[in-house]
Amino acid sequence: MRDWAKNDQLVIERGEGVYLYDTDGNKYIDGASSLWVTVHGHNKRELNNAIKQQLNKIAHSTLLGLGNVPSIELAEKLVKIAPKGLTRVFYSDDGSTAVEIALKMAFQYWQQQEHQTSNIKLQNKSKIKNPKFKTKFITLKNAYHGDTIGSVSVGGIDLFHKIYRPLLFKSIKVRPGDIPALEKVLKKRRQEIAAMIVEPLIQGAAGMLLQPKGYLKAVRRLCTKYNVLLICDEVATGFGRTGKMFACQHEGVSPDIMCVAKGLTGGYLPVAATLTTEKIYKAFLGRPEENKTFFHGHTYTGNPLGCAAALASLKLFKKEKTLLKMTIIFNKLEEGLKKFRSLDHVADIRQLGLMVGIEIAGFPPKERIGHRVILEARKRGAILRPLGNVIVLMPPLCINDKELRNLLSITYSAIKKATEKPSFFAF
Ligand SMILES: *Cc1c(COP(=O)(O)O)cnc(C)c1O
DSSP: HHHHHHHHHEEEEEEBBTEEEETOEEEETTHHHHHOOOOEEEEHHHHHHHHHHHTTTTTTOOOSOOHHHHHHHHHHHHHHHHHHTEEEEEHHHHHHHHHHHHHHHHHHHHHHHGGGGGEEOOTTOOOOEEEETTTTEEETTTTTOOHHHHHHHOOOHHHHGGGGGGGGGGEEEEEOOHHHHHHHHHHHTTEEEEEEEESSSETTTTTSSEOOOOHHHHHHHHHTTTTTTEEOOOOTTTTTTTSSGGGGGGGGGGOOOOEEEEGGTTTTTTHHHHHHHHHHTTTSOOOGGGGOOOOOOOOOTTTHHHHHHHHHHHHHHTTTHHHHHHHHHHHHHHHHGGGGGSSSEEEEEEETTTEEEEEEEEGGGGGGGHHHHHHHHHTTTTOOOBBBEEEEHHHHHHHHHHHHHHHHHHHHHHHHHHHOOOTTTOO
């Protein structure tokens, strides 16, 4: 904050397609999709119109005890495109809230199961609840699921999460890709474990870390085998980012609970959803006095303007054949990234669809090499946002060949420039 306040700040005034314009009229490619959300581009006519039309009807009406039209229509559409078995939609407003809901839902689901009373019998022979029964979560090392306390509790990035440790509930951490380790934990502790939460295929905020092929499928198989719910956090990967509508569809996996947010509204407004199965939904049904209610509701949940934008975005996926077009862009991106390997300080390049992490090595953290690269990129007309020493490329899905080549060429020169002068600290 101190450094940020010292310098002149870049202030964005408007956008058009993949471009952002600052208050001085300078133009930049949005290489970060305005924090991983923009799908069809900025200032997209169809999305603008959908919001305007909805605005002429109503801007907001609560989902607590009432319905609203766009949220119902959107829920129907989401169920149609979601992995098989996900038939119910619970709205909120951000990725973190979608994850909080998933965690609370999984926890409460098990607490409301009939068989949860353990075999422990008190002197008077009445059964008591086993306090440990299905209350824990398995999460992956380096996971990121959002910034609220529950989602931080299942997070695994020390830089972001460590200081809050006294506030967090404990989760069980396993190494991504390590199937035997996971099975060992599940076998031993399945009675304690409510759910496992994963970012499918790729851990975004950790620096675009890819999981081995087949890992998610194995996770699904083991969760089923040991009667543990699987939560897929598709907040970053959802809505085409990886080439399929949802990343878990690459491995034919259906989670028990799926969280979506970022790209849901095409990157226009904060709407999130937690999808789940009929089975979980039914565990919350009962007479009022049974208290099976899921007491969770955010004020702006299912906001009509946001849902209208989301509906228009899903329509555009069909109309503009977004997923089909992207496969061509993926290949161009992969091809274009090859050249980066020859740069001295590029240690690794990881890509899944339009999610790219270029890891820079050889600079101690205090040199803020990632930050230096993005400042160079800015001078050359691209907005990027690094994750530590990993340069992230996450352009809007609508990016065309020419724009992509431009983004790659800017990124290349920016890395080259920022890493070339052997600085005092470099080794
Ligand atoms: C961004 C992100 C979140 C948090 O979403 P917010 O809308 O910022 O709260 C959660 N999970 C993943 C995988 C994310 O990338």
